[in-house]
Amino acid sequence: MSQTRMLSASARGGVTLAVGALGGLVFYALSLPLPWVLGSLTASFICAQTTSFQPRFPSAWRGYAMVVIGTMLGASFTHDVVSRSGSWAVSLFVMGLLSLMFCFVAYLVFIRLGRMDRLTAMFAAMPGGLSVVTMLAEDYHAEVNRVVLCHTARLVVLLISAPIIIQFISGIDLSEANRATFSNAETLDPVRHGMLALVAVVSWWVARQFSFPSAMLLIPLLSSAVLHATDMLTVHVPPLFSSAAQILIGGSVGARFTNYSLAEIIKDGWLAALVGALLAVGSLIGALFIAPLVGIKVTPRFLS
DSSP, X not given: OHHHHHHHHHHHHHHHHHHHHHHHHHHHHTTOSSHXXXXXXXXXXXXXXXXXXXXXXXXXXXXXXXHHHHXXXXXXXXXXXXXXXXXXXXXXXXXXHHHHHHHHHHHHHHHHTSOOOHHHHHHHHOSSOHHHHHHHHHHTTOOHHHHHHHHHHHHHHHHHHHHHHHHHHHOOOOTTHHHHHHHXXXXXXXXHHHXXXXXXXXXXXXXXXXXXXXXXXXXXXXXXXXXXHTTSOOOOOOHHHHHHHHHHHHHHHHGGGGGOOHHHHXXXXXXXXXXXXXXXXXXXXXXXXXXXXXXXXXXXXXXX
């Protein structure tokens, strides 16, 4: 009986993954923001709302996705980034203050106007990192559907306004940004990518020995960051695996919106959109202020 249930869960997970991948491909083809997370989330939500099939992944699959995301995030800490970080002290200080300020303001908005509990409001107020925040919200048993809705609404506002602002101040067109991940992908190196895969597998095994929340994310992240910062590894997670992990996260979250009423969507959505607009304006003001001090153009400061 248990084997039958396992096969059934795996089959359901496979169909859910296919549904999410289809949504991701549609978003990718349309050059929409965060295509693999938001496209998968949208497809899973529509499937749950309009068909008898209820999207769901086996619980272990989420752990695999966390390991991939953690390894991917750790790869950003390259030796060059670490060695140059000292020259970014002023920028990092200002951005840190802005992030704390934005987070605090959004937290108060969600607590007082959104009537959220403190834990849900805290995760909903985080300035970015939809995939990571979603996983953390699940670990700490916050209202994940509200967290995701707030991040999604804010992202929509930011990712619509940011290209307009950037094109206005610099003339840069960001419409091809989604395709860069695949068109500029690294050539697979069996040895170096194999080492990265081994690090991920070992990190997964080590993380299983701990019971604290987010071990599956943090241990791979730290392992990957140390190896990349010391130049022992220089390769990144292949786009196919990073996209699959994002599809899994988006698909699992989209299924949670089954019992989310339209009134709740409107209530949380407009508040998050308002926060997103304030974030865009505040970021532009911060960029205009800090750019002359550090001798860097406004556009990269605004994006940061």
